[in-house]
Amino acid sequence: MTARLADLLTTIDRLWPIAGAEPWDAPGLVTGDPDAPVHRALLTVDAVAETVDEAIAERADLVIAHHPLLLRGVTSVAEDRYKGALVARLIRAECALVTAHTNADVVEAGTSAVLADRLGLLDTAAIVPSSAGDLGLGLGRVGRLPEPTTVGRLARMLAEILPPTATGVRVSGGFDDRVETVALCGGAGDSLLAEPVVRAADAYITSDLRHHPASEAREQARLSGGPALLDVSHWASEWLWLDTAAEQLRAAHPELTVIVSELRTDPWDFQIVQ
Structure with missing residues (x-):
């Protein structure tokens, strides 16, 4: 058929x-x-x-x-x-x-949920739940790691999970700072920096963090606490979802050949570190 x-x-x-x-x-x-x-x-x-x-x-x-x-x-x-x-x-x-x-971001197996799963986060919930009230639906995800780690180790874990890109993982926070609760948003997520569950997390992972929102979040964290920031490639943070989407399509349409593109469409080609 x-x-x-x-x-x-x-x-x-x-x-x-x-x-x-x-x-x-x-x-x-x-x-x-x-x-x-x-x-x-x-x-x-x-x-x-x-x-x-x-x-x-x-x-x-x-x-x-x-x-x-x-x-x-x-x-x-x-x-x-x-x-x-x-x-x-x-x-x-x-x-x-x-x-x-x-x-595809807000569903139960959406972009942020896939990244949270790859990190092994437990007891996950949406940062901004959908109007339906289901904790598994909505923008972003927040959860806890199976074992506490440090900001530096979390950054290295991300670098291993995500496909390589020129920009890698940028971090604002102490390398040895303790991390147990992680909030994340695949793609551009600086609009969620002020969300209470993000402010309460030990680390926030997202992409496309601009200077002013990142600087303001860092200064606020120094004053009253807040998460370390881990900025990753927009493309890489969402590419992980493609395999999950492909499996869902294959299950629904066994007659269909589904191919996941391995091409890197991140716009940055190289970086020179000073």
Whole structure:
């Protein structure tokens, strides 16, 4: 039996309901005919030139990307602009594009939950629970390590768990400071720095920490306590989720070949440490 794109869209909405996405987000079908058959799907964090090349080379009928290609106001898909060029290439290759973004962050086996599981966190709950009141649904995760460790050892653990990137793991905190409770948010999470469970944690892991939010959190921690900050690659923190998503899709559609892209779409190529 061959699945249609419409069948996959139904499954995707069951696994990562679009109703759970943030109001500003743009998940769902970007391009593709819902009646078209789908034999092969490629999962990736980013729909960029390299992953579109990979999808076409793999003869994929569908790309499922975590990050939306057309998130902000796009007024042209002319092919002299990279987004238009990618959309045109996908259409010509008869390869659909679907995105699952914040709707894939907030579910029970979403991006932050997968990272928490890889760290072995126990008794996890969402940092910002969903309106449904289920502790397993919502943005971010907080939990405790099986055994206390230090900030330095936690950073090294992250470096082993995450795929390598040029930026590695940046840390604000004492190397030997004790860590037992860990809060984390896959992707950009400085908006959660003021959340009470983050402030109460020993360490907070996220990505894209900007100077001012990180500096303010550090100064507040010196005054009244707060977590060490561990800043990791945005791409790497969410790439771990792809394997879980692939397994869910394979279970729902055994007839479908699901490929996880191994390509690094982190935008940074190298770093010179002074």
